[in-house]
Amino acid sequence: MNRRSSRRAGSLLTAAVAALLAITGCTGIPSSGSVNSQPASSTPDDIDVILLPPGPVQDANQTQILNGFLQAAASPQNDYEVARSFLSKGFQKQWDPNAGVLIDAGQLQFNIVSPTAMSVSVTPQAEVDATGEYQENDSTTSLTIPFQFTQEDGQWRINAANPGIILEQLRFSQVFSSHSLYFFDPTYTYLVPDVRWFPRDETTSTRVVKALLAGPTPWLGQGAVVTAFPDGTDTSSVVVDSGTANVDLSNQVLTQTPEALQRMQAQLDTSLGSVASVAAVAITVNQNPVSIPAGANSYTPPRVDSRPLVDQSGAFGYLTSNSLVPVPSVSDRVQALGPLSVTASPNVLAVGTATGVSVVQPAADAPVLVDSRAGLVAPTLDPSGYVWTVPASSPSAIQAYGSDGTVHPVAADWEGASGIVSFDVSRDGTRALAFTVADGVPRLIVAAIIRDKDGAPERLGDPVTLASGTGTPLDATWVDASNVASLTVTAGGDNRVIVQEIGGVSTTLGVPTNAIALSGSNDISGLWLLTSTGELQQQRGSGWQTTAKAISLLATQT
Structure with a gap:
């Protein structure tokens, strides 16, 4: 344990x-x-x-x-x-x-x-x-x-x-059933899930709201996420009537701005969305309706292109059923670097090579080398434009490079980890996923990202250990906002892919052969796997099905 x-x-x-x-x-x-x-x-x-x-x-x-x-x-x-x-x-x-x-x-x-x-x-x-x-x-x-x-x-x-x-x-x-409570990233751009489990009874809605008002789980509540509800906000109960959850809140909410009220409504809507009987949410104070201004942001979770981004037969681009579609102004420059790994966002690509990690931007004239340290794992990106790097043999030597060229050391405590094989920031920029090795044992870890007042990464919070396979760790990836996947190989050469909901249960996805890398898309069905023989595979039923061959690199999209 x-x-x-x-x-x-x-x-x-x-x-x-x-x-x-x-x-x-x-x-x-x-x-x-x-x-x-x-x-x-x-x-x-x-x-x-x-x-x-x-x-x-x-x-x-x-x-x-x-x-x-x-x-x-x-x-x-x-x-x-x-x-x-x-x-x-x-x-x-x-x-x-x-x-x-x-x-x-x-x-x-x-x-x-x-x-x-x-x-x-x-x-x-x-x-x-x-x-x-x-x-x-x-x-x-x-x-x-x-x-x-x-x-x-x-x-x-x-x-x-x-x-x-x-x-x-x-x-x-x-x-019991699981319910995601939703909090905001510090910029109020994204809603971040915090999975909890509550009994299935007449009090479920009340439990969900009370837990939401109490704040995020301790590992997230170190500054990685925030809430729109003012301190001390409480509710006595939530009554569901004809599909509407009537949430009676304490007086603190009456002094909040229209924008804050919209955000409160968004947190309640998404958090109660998993309760079967709730179709709508109404906020009241002392049983009197609170008017919520129209036009609230929908806070849609970040999504990526569902097509895999790969290097196939010497060409880099998005793979479709019958062709490879190059990324304009990018593919040739990525290919010229001799990529060993690629992490891509809409505006920037971080490319791992034999000489370090370089940044490629469609609007820039040439790639920029941002980290020349030896033995770096595949880089990762966050929505603020920071490029994160870490050497495989020094798991705590994490650095984040800003778009202005500033290097930000990021403090981390991986609880005795001696090595790291993958490091990935969540698409909302609030959490980091690390697949480490400690005492020869694989340890999959998630930790909150704590930033300064300007949004620059400062440190990682207390790590939480997730489920992973036995053997040698190979790769890990974000599947979506709530789920992560890890890949290991035993001494006998058997692979295991485990998907875990953070704060929930883990499941094993089939038994692939010769797997070396994973990359998430927008859900579990969009999880991609690369083998040592260059086959790109997706899970189908209880196994993995080859969808393409001659793949030398599987990129991560953020």
Whole structure:
């Protein structure tokens, strides 16, 4: 488990583990059983299926009470009313199910500790914290969760348990759903997703808005993104009526400018857009409608040309189904440099060569060498025009070159990384994706980009470790604003491509052969892969299909 995951697991459900007594016996908790489900008759928020677990039965023993409580945690309806029925009267209001979720990778095991104590052994596959942030675990180490019992009116009830709930993966996918909260980049040009997970119940819209008002997740909230809502803005609840989410906000919003109100509306519209029952959003204060001026920016996510940008048979350009289309005023100059890598934006191309990284601009007379350091990985670009470079053997030696020729060293802490194979800035300019090597192990990392008041990069924030394959790291890329993909190769020559939603789950995309590079487009279906034999491939079904040959270079578009 990475450092960040370990810290979260420790605070989530295991605070009292050290106090456990010696285990005297164990048995298994069934992962299936008496939790029933039925389609919801209506969808007041995000409910597709309502789970209906039973409450405690008369004269149930401790094992049955604990088993019933764990299964009832799959029903968040009415503030986990059924799960609370397994608790003592004094503990019912104390227990906080919203403190987080441990998602169990296998069959739970419970252990008899004393006549009034039991514990559950959990192998966390992933966890969700109190803010709804999801993190996958890479450890198989089990955690031990304690429970204490008491008798009330002759019936066993739980009277001590750590906050939060435990769910197996199948139950979690039924009970929780992901929702992207949207914040702005510091220039208010782009909306940046911050993925969270919330229970599917009548409170989903309220949870989404409260989390949005509370601000971005800590790793993004270091200055990489901003919000239009003034400090202290809150809501008591969000009521969805006939498809309209009525968001009643506190008085702070009444003093904001028309432009700020437009931005608030945009954040709410996009953040609540994933709630099934919401078709429109209305802002109110004290139940009175707030007039939002028309003409708000749509804040469309940045997109790139869906055609792959390649070097094929000595020519550079966009590949179509039957031809290669050169980039006017650019292709010949790129080709003349002997490119080893290319990153392209609408106004500038960064070209990696044997002598360093050069910038090619359609309007400029000649390429400009911006970094001559040895062993640079493929350069990357951001929307402000900065060209980012870093040597493969010095992951922390990151530099960003401004259009005025100024060199900006960018501080970064990659947690002991000894090498880096790829470095890519997100298209909104708020995050950096790095595929590093630490202690011989691949580590895929995302970090926030912190800029000064003029927008120049200063440093990278605390890194977050993402899922990656085992073996040797080869490449990584942004798939879209929320998803990234990584490519590794094992000692036996097997490739693995893993796509992960930042703040969400990871999936493996087929098993390509001889893959050496990846490049994202606008979604997962537009992910391109280059092999060592010069084949350009796209994922089709469960495999990878060759779409072109004689490709020597696959460029990245930003």
